[in-house]
Amino acid sequence: MGLELYLDLLSQPCHAVYIFAKNGIPFELRPVDLVKGQHVSKDFSQVNSLQKVPVLKEGDFILTESAAILIYLSCKYPTADHWYPSDLQTRARIHEYLGWHADCIRGTFGVPLWTQVLAPLMGAQVPEEKVARNRAAMDQALQWLEDKFLGDKAFLAGQQPVALGYALFEGRPQLAAWRGRVEAFLGAELCQEAHGPILSILEQAAKKLLPVPPPAAHATMLRRIARIP
């Protein structure tokens, strides 16, 4: 059995892994539907006891965390050097971005999916104050992204923030131009494929096409909602 990637394209870290692996790394896609609660199923919990995606599985070797997966793939498989350059200072910059991203982008930009789709599906309410705080945090993060990191190149490509329901790059021409370059580099088709689920989910929610997550998933989901600052 070769390389397996357990992904749900609703999840931002999964985008990054998917987009990167599609660059010529042979893998089997194992979809894990978060809204259907498949991440808490017994089968998936045996793959990853933390019940999160993305997960890489190669024989007995199981790896979680998109940053670790991306670094592992770029070292193990023959990929272009620009993804994870061997030059020390450039490589350190990538680790710098990944560290900052873990603090400032990851949790923050994932919140709109919870406030706009998943919490309502569960019948949970998120106070307006928290939604506003999240919006402010995203604005701040985008400003920092523009001010400090925009010089960096391709490895950031898969990491671009996507936040449900917000036109993130409106009024930010530099970031919009960067996104244009990234999409041109990766190919419009691949980007559409990767972002498809997250772009269509608001519509599905509005048309009441989404299943209510199963009871087994409720506890973890409610905990996640409670952690929104």
Place this chain on the structure above:
Amino acid sequence: MGLELYLDLLSAPCRAVYIFAKKNSIPFDFQFVDLLKGHHHSKEYIDINPLRRLPSLKDGKFILSESMAILFYLCRKYSTPSHWYPPDLHTRARVDEFMAWQHTAIQLPMSKMLWIKLLIPMITGEEVSAEKTEQILEEVKNSLKLFEEKFLQDKLFITGDKISLADLVALVDMMQPVGGNHNVFLNSSKLAEWRMRVELAIGSGLFWEAHERLVKLAEWDCSTLDPMVKERICEFLQKYK
């Protein structure tokens, strides 16, 4: 000008960098950026790191932030012993995996514990609600359980027989609540034993030297807190209500 490290040892990521550099005899100039006095908002520091975060590294013209990146850079540049960041792809992936996970799973809740137990009551004069406190305590408990089950398991250290960057970062994070007199190692002998092994691998002298400022935090006279810094802190504390 040689290597400069911009640090305040109150911060766990700063302690990781400090301990690593000292342990490996890497010569550096300690540039103290006093968080309690708001020096991370000073013009001098913003020039170094416009994101106003600690730690930062300056090596000639090269400036780097984020403790994970700094540790990686120091490992490679100073060719430190390979057990810190092992060359084997699978083992190194475990370190990368832990470093990514710990940001939200360990560092954040441990930092929140210090705010709740010490800094919020000290600075605002108000206690945090019992409900919120219980929530954070649960988060800490849950994270430590996951740490033991997934990352430590039955090994001596996270990667196996030797200490790595992962253990160093994990431990300095878990020490943060100690500043508020809260010891997370009390409930698990496995965790306490691991803690001792990591301290000994680092050297107790260096370990406690790095933690001195944190341990003395309760003695800080916060009436000296700059009003602008206090305002920022109060804004940030809205999340704890």
